[in-house]
Amino acid sequence: MLGKWFAKWLCCFALLFTGHVPAKQAEQSLYILGVVQDAGFPQIGCYQQHCLPAWQDKRLQRGAVSIALIDQKEKTKYLFEASPNLPQQLYQLSTIAPT
Numbered sequence: 001m002l003g004k005w006f007a008k009w010l011c012c013f014a015l016l017f018t019g020h021v022p023a024k025q026a027e028q029s030l031y032i033l034g035v036v037q038d039a040g041f042p043q044i045g046c047y048q049q050h051c052l053p054a055w056q057d058k059r060l061q062r063g064a065v066s067i068a069l070i071d072q073k074e075k076t077k078y079l080f081e082a083s084p085n086l087p088q089q090l091y092q093l094s095t096i097a098p099t
Helices: 002-018 052-056 086-096
Strands: 028-034 066-071 076-080
Touching: 028 086, 066 086, 076 086
Parallel strands: none
Antiparallel strands: 028 066, 066 076
């Protein structure tokens, strides 16, 4: 059992560090649900010149970092990094891989 978990973690980290994250794999899929640290972008309470465009245009906003691993063979989903954007990220995950 530990070997299976280790293989999944190793796969995730290898893909992240090589910068190559495929949309689909044979039995597993890795999805990036957020890309910014902490509370996303723009940061809470930031009304500086670099944040204002994102407050005015939702297309410029980015969610906090989160990754989902979906194993089609085992019919399981894993979410890494629960963030302040968790409700949106869970919705995103449910549209990608309905239960």
